Amino acid sequence: MAITFEKALGVHQHTLGVRAKRSEMLASNIANADTPHYKARDINFSDALAAAKSGKSFSLEKTNQKHFSMQTDLQPGVKYRNANQPDTGDGNTVDVQVERNLFMQNSMEYQASMTFLNSKIAGLRKAIKGQ
Template structure:
C-alpha cells in the first residue's frame, strides 16, 4: 500500500510555504517604510489557504497545488493604510511589525503541526 503525502500531511506543508512567502512580502514592506510612494503589499492568507484546503480535499496532486499556491502568491494585493502619508507611502511601521510578528508566530505553529504529523507517520511506519 502506498502512502499519499498530500493526504497524510494535509494542508500543513502549503501553510508553511505560504507563511514563508508572506514573511518575505512583509519584510519588503518593512524595508520600504521610508520610501516615498511605496505601496505596501500583502496576501490574503485565509483565502489562499482555504482554496488549498479545498483542493487537498478534492484530491489534487502536489504539483497542481504548488502551482496554484505560486499563482496566488505572484500577485499580492496592495494594502490600504490606516493613516495616509504625505509622500504616498502606504507602509506603516507599527502595522508591518505587528503583521510580521503574527506571521512569525503562525509560521512556528504551522511548523509544529507539520512536525507532529511527520513524527506520527514515522511512528506508524515503525509500528510503535
C-alpha cells in the same frame, strides 16, 4: 493502499509556504518604509492557500496576437494594503507599527504550522517503525 504526502501531511505543507512568502512580503514592507511611492502589500491567506493547494500560478493569457505580453510580480492572494494613516506627501502607504505587528503574528502562525507538521511527521515515523 498507497499513502501520499498530500494525505499524510494535509494542509500544513501548503500553509508553511504561504506563511514564508507572507514573511518575505511583510519584511519587504518594513524595509521600504522610507521609500517614496512604495505601496504596502500583503497576502490574502485563504486565496494564496487555495492557489498553493491547486498548484496554480498567476498568469495573464493572450487571446489576440495584438495583445501585449503582461508580466507581473503579483502572485495569487497578493493585494495592496489600504493606508491606515494620512499621506505624508511621499505616497508611501507603509505603517511600520502595523507591519511589525503583522510580522510577529505571522511568525507565531508559522511556528504553529511547523509544530503541526512536525507532529504529523513524528506520527508517520512511529507508524513506519511499528510503534
